[in-house]
Amino acid sequence: MSAARTGTGQRVVVVGGGIAGLAAAHRLLDRGARVTVLEAGTRLGGKLVADRIEGVRVDLGAESMLARRPEAVGLAREVGLADRLQPPATSTAAIWTRGALRPMPKGHVMGVPGTADALAGVLSDEGLARIAREADLPPTEVGDDVAVGEYVAARLGREVVDRLVEPLLGGVYAGDAYRLSMRSAVPQLFRAARAHPSLTEAVRAVQGQTAAAAQSGPVFLGLEGGIGTLPLAVAASVTARGGEILTGRAATGLRRDAEGGWRVTAGDLVLPADAVVVAVPAPAAAGLLAAECPGAAAELRAVEYASMALVTLAYRRADVSLPQGSGFLVPPVDGRTIKASTFSAQKWAWSAREDPELFVLRTSVGRYGETEVLGRDDADLVEVSRHDLREATGLTAAPVAGLVTRWTDGLPQYPVGHHARVARIREHVAGLPGLAVCGAQYDGVGIPACVASAYAAVDQLAGDPRGVQRLTADPVQSLHGGAGE
Incomplete structure (x- = not known):
């Protein structure tokens, strides 16, 4: 043209x-x-929505952007936001599974591990052994495309999908790992899987690329004010x-x-x-x-689209004693209502400075195909979030304010x-x-x-x-x- x-x-x-x-x-x-x-x-x-809860600025949508791609960070700089770009104050996260908060394993690609190291407690003994046996499997072809969950389960077992891949992909797409395209959702791993005889080798190859990229700066960046x-x-x-x-x-x-x-x-x-x-x-x-x-x-x-909701809660800081880190993810196989929680006041230094007397966190609810939980009213979503937070972290205090943001048909699958x-x-x-x-x-x-x-x-x-x-x-x-x- x-x-x-x-x-x-x-x-x-x-x-x-x-x-x-x-x-x-x-x-x-x-x-x-x-x-x-x-x-x-x-x-x-x-x-992308910035708002306030009890006077503290918060994001009611996405809260960070991948910094290793230049487009969004470059746009922020072009429109005068360079001095407000900030990395997270902490990138340490946990996974709430098998009744406890456990450190999120390092060395994975969207939840797919390169080894069985540091997965004890997250996976069963059989799940760990299944990863170790992957090298003995014949090479597989991913073809033109394949579902992430289907391929990973065939190579490493369903436990890896259900307890690691699902919560990571759920955080991005609110989708079902057994339906999501590996080529479109995790393309770097898709390409590596086509070039290596085993999935764990493919993961380690991607990790090598990621480690090289890490020298250039933080993985994610946020903006002061949201x-x-x-x-x-x-x-x-x-x-x-x-x-x-x-x-x-x-x-x-x-x-x-x-x-x-x-x-x-x-x-x-x-x-x-x-x-x-x-x-x-x-x-x-x-x-x-x-x-x-x-x-x-x-x-x-x-x-198709998935719907989800974010529940933003503000607490008196004196009432809050949470584990260190940015928050935690929740595998759907554990049957909890929330799928993640972000401790905003710990993750973002600017959030902590907004009001030293308040502590803001948020939970997310809803995955592809889930309609019953999103049909509940706002007060119910606040209560189920409080229930799961209490079970995960021991937080019993009542929030001073709560805000529910619904994203109906918000995420394309x-x-x-x-x-x-x-x-x-x-x-x-x-x-x-x-x-x-x-x-x-x-x-x-x-x-x-x-x-x-x-x-x-x-x-x-x-x-x-x-x-x-x-x-x-x-x-x-x-x-x-x-x-x-």
């Missing part, structure tokens, strides 16, 4: 004011385009440079015009455009694309074959000049992946296919930082 579509002075409408849409708008302005962002809600940022401040800073930069952002304006129609451009309808507003970036979740994107790109719309309608579905969507979209898509449903649910997806969409509009090629070639696609973290 013509690069002039997003050249100087070209009109581009971005549908969606989440981090992907705002990042696309920011990059388009760098290219000299005239940009209008349409956001259906009254708030920008999508699943990751939810990032989209607000990007939006401020967009408007300061002449971009237009309209909230409370849901795009309801997208059609080609007689001159080969586009018309975007939002209620009584009709916006002509030379190009359009669709940066909304799959169901909304499917509705917009149905008339002009029915093939992509059909694929998008098949994307990446089942086996997801990469092929995304390729088909992009193939359909590529047939329409001046149209691009981006967001969490394509190449990763983490913040850097969403920003990278936005940049690739802008590259596509400019006639540069390397953006999408860079997405598919990136060695680190399995990302923390989504709302389910």
Whole structure:
């Protein structure tokens, strides 16, 4: 397609004011385009939300971003947040399993261990022996794609999946490890598994790459005041440079015009455009694309989502005595309600400084297919969180405040074959000049992946296919930082 579509002075409408849409708008302005962002809600940022509880600033969505990918950290710096980037004060985490909090084992890739070392207590004796026998198994082929849980269970046993992989993947996707695509959810391990005869060898190979990357700085970074401040800073930069952002304006129609451009309808507003970036979740994107790109719309309608909730609790610090570390994860096989807890006041130094008399923590509830627990009212979710916290840590004090944030259909699922579905969507979209898509449903649910997806969409509009090629070639696609973290 013509690069002039997003050249100087070209009109581009971005549908969606989440981090992907705002990042696309920011990059388009760098290219000299005239940009209008349409956001259906009254708030920008999508699943990145900063708020307060008892006066203390908190994140009600993702709270950190992978720092070893450059896109999100780079964007934060571009919009003036460089001095607010902070690593966690502690990265030590635990796993609550078999009735006790146990140190999270080191040396794993999304819960898949390279050895049986340091897994006693988390796994049974048989589970440990099963890992040791993996080297004797014949080499296996992962093929074009395979479910993470299916492959790991075949090589290392179901205990590894149920007690290590599930809680880690659940923190990112709120998904089912036995359904999630290894190629899309843990691509670096997928590639290594294709190159090594055993899974443990593949894990150790990835660990070697990770150790080399660790020399360059922290794995994760947050922002003082919360990751939810990032989209607000990007939006401020967009408007300061002449971009237009309209909230409370849901795009309801997208059609080609007689001159080969586009018309975007939002209620009584009709916006002509030379190009359009669709940066909304799959169901909304499917509705917009149905008339002009029915093939992509059909694929998008098949994307499934998981729902979850975050329960943020504030305690009097004098009432709290918790284990050291950033929090803990919970394997679903143990039958608990919460799937994780983050001790925010211990994980983030800025949170601890907000009010020395308060201690803020949060729990997360809900995985793919779980509907009963998310149907409970807010007071019930606070109580079940308190119950599990008491069982895990001995915390009996009553919080001084509680806040429940529900993310209904918040996390897209990446089942086996997801990469092929995304390729088909992009193939359909590529047939329409001046149209691009981006967001969490394509190449990763983490913040850097969403920003990278936005940049690739802008590259596509400019006639540069390397953006999408860079997405598919990136060695680190399995990302923390989504709302389910």
